[in-house]
Amino acid sequence: MIEEKSLYKTAKDLNVAQIDSSNTVFHRSPVNNVRLGKLNIRGKTAKTPLFMPVATRGTVRALTPSQLKEIGFEMILSNTYHLHERPGEEVIDKLGGLHKFMNWDGLILTDSGGYQVFSLSSHRKITDEGVFFRSVLDGKEIYLTPEKVLHIQKKLNTNIAIFLDECPEYPCNARREEESLIRTLKFAERSIKVERNPGQLFFGVVQGGMNFKLRQECAQALLSLGVDGLAIGGLSMGEDSSLTREVLAATLEVIPEDKPRYLMGAGSDILTYIKMGIDMFDSVFPTRLARHASAFLYNGERINISNKRFKEDASPLDEGCDCYACRNFSRAYIRHLFLCDEILGKTLLSIHNLTVLFKTVNALNS
Amino acid sequence: MIEEKSLYKTAKDLNVAQIDSSNTVFHRSPVNNVRLGKLNIRGKTAKTPLFMPVATRGTVRALTPSQLKEIGFEMILSNTYHLHERPGEEVIDKLGGLHKFMNWDGLILTDSGGYQVFSLSSHRKITDEGVFFRSVLDGKEIYLTPEKVLHIQKKLNTNIAIFLDECPEYPCNARREEESLIRTLKFAERSIKVERNPGQLFFGVVQGGMNFKLRQECAQALLSLGVDGLAIGGLSMGEDSSLTREVLAATLEVIPEDKPRYLMGAGSDILTYIKMGIDMFDSVFPTRLARHASAFLYNGERINISNKRFKEDASPLDEGCDCYACRNFSRAYIRHLFLCDEILGKTLLSIHNLTVLFKTVNALNS
Secondary structure, rough: OOOHHHHHOOHHHOOOOOOOOEEEEEEEOOOOOOOEEEEEEEEEEEOOOOOEEEEOOOOOOOOHHHHHHHHHHOOOEHHHHHHHOOHHHHHHHHHHHHHHHHHOOOOOEEOOOOOHHHHHHHEEEEOOOOOEEEOOOOEEEEEEEEEEEEEHHHHOOEEEEOOOOOOOOOOOOOOHHHHHHHHHHHHHHHHHHHHHHOOOOOEEEEEEOOHHHHHHHHHHHHHHHHOOEEEOOOOOOOHHHHHHHHHHHHHHOOOOOOOOOOEEEOOOOHHHHHOOOEEEEOOOOOHHHHHEEEEEOOOOOOOOOHHHHHHHOOOOOOOOOOHHHHHHOOOHHHHHHOOOOHHHHHHHHHHHHHHHHHHHHHHHOO | OOOOHHHHOOOHHHHOOOHHHEEEEEEEEEOOOOEEEEEOOOOEEEEEEEEEEEEEOOOOOOOOOOHHHHHOOOEEEEEHHHHHOOOOOHHHOOOHHHHHHOOOEEEEEEOOOOHHHHHOOOHHEEOOOEEEEEOOOOOOOOEHHHHHHHHHHHHHHOOEOOOOOOOOOEEEEEHHHHHHHHHHHHHHHHHHHOOOOOOOOOEEOOOOOOOHHHHHHHHHHHHHHHOOOEEEOOOOOOOOHHHHHHHHHHHHHHOOOOOOEEEEOOOOOOOHHHHHHOOOOOOOHHHHHHHHEEOOOOOOOEOOOOHHHOOOOOOOOOOOOOOHHHHHHHHHHHHHHHHHOHHHHOOOHHHHHHHHHHHHHHHHHH
């Protein structure tokens, strides 16, 4: 499909120092064949499979870092585009990097802004050079290039930096799938050459729409560039979940066992994807739904705690849960908080939903 | 001034069992002559002088009970009127009382709804029988009587219940001052006869506008009814602070040393009032100002953390503070949270402001 084989330059061709692969260790569980692993980065460790709570602007909404640690999280995700926009990477750098700025001593992965290329598509223009955004905050022009997003992530001093990519809309035609893939790979070639902080890992983003072959070519091209891990983007865009699984399976076929695989933005069907071989997840779902009164149960159901049937319900959100919310508060109380629009309601449900996700994933990796 | 001396019935006349005064112990500090004390209620203790964070609807806004305990608070305030309106005292009773409902194992004082008689004056009609409110939530009619507010507080099972009173507007003429005082005392006479939970303390509210003599008569009348303590209402209504102090001093003259004195709704000049002999305070100020980006300093100043000058300020809110916010976050980070309208900003400033108030008061009582 891709004519220009010159895209497939290797790390060797590009004269790039590769990261020591001892950063990441994976094996298959003898019990259930699930991939179990450890990300070891700059003396910090996170067990995989793992779910990353989303701290878009340097805070997981409605929660303190202490509350996140109490749940057990070892790694969170933040966003390069949004932090560049406000407060700016220079400010964060002066204050000692993102870990210190937000008081998070676990690992941090930063998304590149590639997703904003998609989600803010009415506010941006993309070329082979980079992406122009019109800030929705103040109309200011923001110009991101593959190099610049990595410079920003260097200043943020996060543990895993993601390359700038182009995520095509879904559905789109074959030409768009290929065009965005070629651009993603051109961006990746420039990205791999950028200087990084010691021990910072570089992940490329696999695009290629719903075309299995393009997906595989993209993954192989990124691997040949010497990326430390692969982020799989452009899925869960509204396509049938069976198609998501098929595209994912085809992609995973070409990724060696020693490379971490991060499925971007998947907030549901996580156990299925873990069994398929995915190590890392992130999603705003658990916290966003929490702020809208929706509580996760361990059986996979969700309840809206504002419902009148919980008015006098003395039981916790989920009987089997030992999170701070379930140890100390009834459904009736949390309902009351939501009816009164009290912040504590959002905090308690966020703690609970993240706990459900954490424990569900953690049951496999411990 | 008051013609009807029949108002001054004593507890004995009314055949009311009085509370054991060993509930409260006060002495004067040998160091600075400040009143130091202990409220001992149902096996729970709170040292005085004390400041009560306000949990109007059963939650101190933006904070968990754990965060309040970590600061050191032993007593909080909640509101009878608002909890009656939503979720209703029957619900809270079924769920084991307000302590269990909101997971607060310290002491709780409930305001009576008397202040809402004033603050919701466009939505209510007051007679010698009681007060009709039109709920601002749903237009439903709410009828409160002196007996009913105590029945509600019995169901909430709080530690200190406050009588229904009438708080006159400021300024008002002599007739209004006297009229509202007479009604407050008539309400009090009915209140003292109401059955209470074992060990629940009853506080009457001293009204009488800015008239020293009325204030003293009111306090004496309440004391003769056998109240366990006195709440002083109707001050800090916009009058000069020198007048506040004069009215307060006149009132305190007639209150014996063994009775706790609670100055309602005072959020500033607390040290002055403590030196005058006040034991208990509440105010929404520290948390309300926190939610509007205003941080307290120990020197009595306030800073608005949204200010641009804090953009790169790596220092904590106050160098001398050891609260969770100051131990872990910079002014620059908290500013960023406010600019992004992130909930964590409100939480951190609420923790900080309450800590400043707690420590300022606690420096006197430990």
